[in-house]
Amino acid sequence: MAQFFKPQHKASSKAKRQLPVVTLEISGFTLNGQGICKSHSPVVIVSGALPGETVIVQITAQKKQVWLGSVISVITSHAQRIAAPCPFAVGAQRDNKVLPTQLAMPTCGGCQLSFVEPSALLALKQTALDEYVHQHIGAIELPWRAPVLSAPQYRRKARLAIDARDKQAIKVGFRQTSAKTVMSIPQCEVLEGALQPVLNAIHTSSAQWHWLIHVGHITLLESRDQIVVAFNTQQPLSKQALAALQAFSQAHEVLIAVTVKGVPKGVPSLPHNDDAKWLTLHWADDNDAMNVSLAQPDLWLTSIDECQYPVGLDDFIQVNASLNQAMIYTSIDLLALAPDDRVVDLFCGSGNFSVPIAKQTEYVLGIEGVEAMVQQANQGAVASGVDNVTFLHADLTTSEAMHAIKAAKCNKLLLDPSREGAKAILAQVDLQQFERIVYVSCNPQSWVHDIQLLLDAGFACQHTQFFDMFAGTTHTELVSVFTR
Incomplete structure (x- = not known):
């Protein structure tokens, strides 16, 4: 006689392990805008924490080399911790109580660090970058200039x-x-x-x-007019x-x-x-x-010196118009432009830097990997009355781009890469043809690894400056100049 057995139901899964809650003293600040506790083993990276604070932390992930966590409450706070001005932000003031993290109440993911006074936040980011430079390059001192702060209402x-x-x-x-x-x-x-x-x-x-x-x-x-x-x-x-x-x-x-x-x-x-x-x-x-x-949409953005360029609704743009203009002015100043200069603008996008630079120089070569942006740059140059700029659609790591850079006989270089940085390009281009290089970075971490190549090529950093392009967030724009 056959016997049938119903299989025993296994436990659906092991009960999710309850992660610990710990009290930590925060000793540092990461490039990603998080607190770090080095006295704990392993170290703990804490969202919502600032150096010098004692905080209660909910651990959210445990890895072999590092734990991750988020602040539940602050026991001893940083002197520049403030109530975030937005009621939906991390660290907002609600019911006369400052709620420091997303664990206390659902919060918007936009302005992660608006609970820090803006100039103090940039100072923390500057210290974090100095420490990262010393760790990965050596004991060099960056020539910091005062950061450029953003207006509270900036996003267009x-x-x-x-x-x-x-x-x-x-x-x-x-x-x-x-x-x-x-x-x-x-x-x-x-x-x-x-x-x-x-x-x-x-x-x-x-x-x-x-x-x-x-x-x-x-x-x-x-946009420009609507x-x-x-x-x-x-x-x-x-x-x-x-x-x-x-x-x-x-x-x-x-x-x-x-x-x-x-x-x-x-x-x-x-x-x-x-x-x-x-x-x-x-x-x-x-x-x-x-x-x-x-x-079809016909939308335009304005820059400096009556320069303009078309924009698509899906395009990347610098959302902070006033700081974008300040960054262009600063970059032009750092390039120390003369009427006979020839400048190459790598990662030129829609000509944000190229067209204003062309108004002050003999010639500009802009190279961009996105074809639609090259088309927009050409339209913008025509609309801005500029005819001494050439825009090339090319993969910047190819021999085509390298040949174009060499043939243009440019003496100055501007870089404005994506978050991945420009290491692959800098490793191939003949840096000795340039007397001055301005690097605009949206990721200080990749900037550090890129500038090692510039330093090895005999350049020295003469100017480093933060632009608070995305106020109250983990992102910061960095402008620097290197000379031989």
Whole structure:
């Protein structure tokens, strides 16, 4: 007689191990804006902690060489710890109590370090970079200049996340710290003043915009002469959606854009590039919501000295317009430009530095790996009245780029690489042809490893300066100059 046995159900999994809560004295600050406790073994990297503080920490990960954790509460605080000005930020003041971390209450993931006084935060970042330089290069002293601080409201572009799974409680805002959850946020303290009321109006209107379930995200952009609200639509919009967008456009004097996927059937479209992703909506004056036409966005940003360049809604831009201009002025000053100078601008993007530099020199060669940006740079040069600049689309690590740099016979170099840095390019280019090099970095860590090549080639660092491009965050822009 056969016997059948039901298999025993194994425990679904081992119960998730409860990670410890520890009290730590924070001794340092990392390049990523975290506190570090070196007296603990292994060392502990702590989000939300500052040097000199005694904090209670929830450990979130345990690795062999390092533990990770987040502050639960602060026992002894840093002298420059403040209540974050935004009610949704880490370290915000709520109910007369400062909540230092995301563990106390859900917080927006945008301004991770706004609970530190801005100039004090830059001083902490400067110390952290000095220590990193000494660790990886040696006992050299960086020639620091006073940092350039940002205005509180600085961001001219923002992407709003959407959670429309519950049509009765649609959320529009930003993602929560260390999570994918969308926080419904009616205001953002770092947006440019003109964008603030637009965000608030979107937050108010979203309760009636049930069609947002078909929108991936919303982009806000303050361009040269208009504000754009762009909906990343996933399917054609309804008549109801078009009427809502028309009313919003008229009430708030904004330009509405949608992705090609959101174009309703029967809407006439003006000639546009077949590869275009975004189209702008234009309504007739008769208030007929379906009497709408489409056009490809024609958006521009301004720089210094009446320079300008076109921009796409998905493009990377320097979101802090005033600090971007300050950084261009500083870079031009550090290059010590003369009328007969010939300058190569590597990672030139849309000509942010190239075109203003060309106005003061004999010739500029800009090289960029993204073809669309090269096209925008050429358009910007024409619009800015500049004809002594050449933009080349090329992989900067190839022989084509190296040959172009050598053939241009440039005597000065400007670098503005992505976060990965420029080590692969600096290892190939003949640095001896340059008498002066300005390096604009968005990642001090990769900058340190790159400048080793410059120092080995006989250059000396003459100027190092932080630009608080993204105030209250872990990111910082760094401008430096090297001479032989």
